[in-house]
Amino acid sequence: MIKKFIFIAELLRVKQWVKNAFILFPIIFSGNLKDLALLKTVLITFWGFCLTASSVYVLNDFIDSEKDRLHPKKSLRPLVQNKFPYQTIVSIILSLMICGLLLCLWANPFILFMAVVYLAVHLTYNFFTKHIVILDVIFVAVGFQIRIWAGAYAANVLPSAWLQLCVFLLALFLGFNKRRHELESLGLTASLHRRVLSHYTTYLLDQLIIISSTLAIVFYGLYTISPDIQARVGNHNMVYSVVFVIYGMFRYLYLVHVKKIGDDPGEVLIQDKPLIVNVLLWVVFIVFVLYK
Numbered sequence: 001m002i003k004k005f006i007f008i009a010e011l012l013r014v015k016q017w018v019k020n021a022f023i024l025f026p027i028i029f030s031g032n033l034k035d036l037a038l039l040k041t042v043l044i045t046f047w048g049f050c051l052t053a054s055s056v057y058v059l060n061d062f063i064d065s066e067k068d069r070l071h072p073k074k075s076l077r078p079l080v081q082n083k084f085p086y087q088t089i090v091s092i093i094l095s096l097m098i099c100g101l102l103l104c105l106w107a108n109p110f111i112l113f114m115a116v117v118y119l120a121v122h123l124t125y126n127f128f129t130k131h132i133v134i135l136d137v138i139f140v141a142v143g144f145q146i147r148i149w150a151g152a153y154a155a156n157v158l159p160s161a162w163l164q165l166c167v168f169l170l171a172l173f174l175g176f177n178k179r180r181h182e183l184e185s186l187g188l189t190a191s192l193h194r195r196v197l198s199h200y201t202t203y204l205l206d207q208l209i210i211i212s213s214t215l216a217i218v219f220y221g222l223y224t225i226s227p228d229i230q231a232r233v234g235n236h237n238m239v240y241s242v243v244f245v246i247y248g249m250f251r252y253l254y255l256v257h258v259k260k261i262g263d264d265p266g267e268v269l270i271q272d273k274p275l276i277v278n279v280l281l282w283v284v285f286i287v288f289v290l291y292k
């Protein structure tokens with residue numbers, strides 16, 4: 001029974017659901033976390049996006065199953081190691097997609113629209129833009145933006161422009177680090193696993209990582225001192241949360257360059273203890289400052 005649960009979790013890439021935590025950002029930063037009705041809508045949206053995203057993951061694993069055999073970790077995925085009938089794969093994808101979209105509809109019709117846009121973006125990525133240099137990572141980052149918009153609408157707030165920029169740049173940072181890890185770890189077979197890697201170099205990716213990480217830290221700092229945050233908090237204490245953001249990004253760079261991990265941001269986030277502690281402390285600090 002335990003093996004079945006593990007198999008299902010790996011098939012749905014449950015570890016990747018941590019990315020949908022961005023849906024919770026708007027209700028936390030808006031100060032509406034105590035509103036149980038809004039919190040319920042946000043949580044329904046979260047689970048709706050989890051199932052919708054899993055349908056995309058299964059589709060992606062099915063499409064790339066042959067290329068994933070060249071990757072040391074991806075070759076262990078269920079759809080690579082096991083041969084499933086085509087009808088079974090289609091049934092799993094459609095079931096996840098329908099359940100996810102129904103949950104989004106339950107939350108709000110507009111959130112259903114955002115989920116459909118999310119699907120359209122990732123389908124475009126899977127069949128077209130993942131082969132176009134730089135645009136491949138930008139499309140992945142757009143998926144994070146959609147999560148912020150859906151979370152903001154569920155929380156009945158307008159997402160801050162600074163917060164949107166922070167999330168977008170953070171997603172670029174993670175995406176370019178993933179490309180760098182793949183390029184370095186796979187060596188000469190990198191382009192066979194992912195065609196777009198033939199257009200990247202480690203030097204180019206290092207420059208893109210430096211730019212995106214620097215801007216993400218700067219924009220987050222500007223967000224913490226924005227008039228909206230200042231009016232809500234009544235002091236400058238939020239700016240001290242920048243320390244956690246800086247450490248988190250530095251720690252991630254350490255894991256990529258020294259520990260040679262970073263091919264799966266979701267997995268790194270839930271496995272590295274210092275990173276977990278840092279994120280938890282950041283959340284606690286934010287909640288304390290906003291809701292004390």
